[in-house]
Amino acid sequence: MAAYKCFKCGKAITTNNLEKRFVCVHCGSKIFFKPRKHIAKVKAE
Ligand SMILES: [Zn+2]
Numbered sequence: 346m347a348a349y350k351c352f353k354c355g356k357a358i359t360t361n362n363l364e365k366r367f368v369c370v371h372c373g374s375k376i377f378f379k380p381r382k383h384i385a386k387v388k389a390e
Contacts, residue, residue, distance in 0.1 A: 352376035 349358045353374035362370050369375070 348380070349377040350380045352378055 347360050349360075350356070351358055351369040351371060351374050353376065354369065354372040356369070356371045357380075358369060358371075358377065367375060367377070369377070
């Protein structure tokens with residue numbers, strides 16, 4: 346599952362919300378960007 350952010354309203358959208366229509370469920374924008382946020386992955390060494 347990937348998470349995007351709406352370019353207009355800045356709300357987080359997941360691919361679950363975007364199933365078929367790649368449109369923001371909050372404002373209807375079609376512009377998204379993928380926030381550069383590293384998912385916390387703990388490396389056990
Ligand atoms: Zn939006």
